[in-house]
Amino acid sequence: MTRPHGYARYRLDGCRCYTCGWAVAQYNDAREHAMRRGTWQPYVDAEPVRVHVRNLQDCDMGLRTIAARAGVDRKRLQAVLNGRPERGTPPQQQMRPALAAAVLAIEPTLENLAPNTPISPLGTRRRAHALIAVGWPRQHLAAHLGMTHSNFNAMLASPHVLARRALAVRAMYDALWRADPAQHGASARGIRDARARAAAEGWAPPGAWDDDTIDDPEAFPDWTGQCGTVEGFWAHRYITAPACQPCRDAFNANGRARKAAAQEGTTQ
């Protein structure tokens, strides 16, 4: 299952290549422009809406779902997209701004995707790993999701997860990240093993993640509250977690800068 580079690949597979980034940036500009224009004109250009619907369709959203989310009749949306061939009318040039705004506001979020749409497993893995890091045994998480232990492991190892699974894991994470596994029947040994495994794998706990960025492929866990800085590098020692890559990078860059400054000093 491979989507071509572009909007859907960026949104659903987390691709951050140049082509995807460019497509989304261009697209966001046009969409924001269209949304702004809609606030004061009696009719607006229908083309940005068609582009948006095509992008949503690329994300495997059906026209029925798109129409339902926009609160509009599917036939009306079809007239915008394709015109009415049976009456010989072409696709609409213009449309009412309220309808345009309603359609443009729809995003291919987890809730809006068809349940079996395959998407990037990144956010799902980070959430499951974060729960394991604070002591949730895998068996408990699998049971919470109504999955077998082996299906749960297979899901975390797979290059894609289904949207409905990602949604279920997100709900589980929201429910459990602050809860105490011991009060939910996890044994002391199960908790210890889960934590040890996460420590060995370098999995970040919920405290290192931000709800807004946990699905972002470019986000990194902030273990120390100042990760990505030299202070962060030293702070890792206090929490006895090995320094993360952004902290090591900051530390090394700082070392190089100091060495360069020292060399300049000796040559003067």
Ligand SMILES: [Zn+2]
């Ligand atoms: Zn790409």
Ligand SMILES: [Zn+2]
């Ligand atoms: Zn760090």
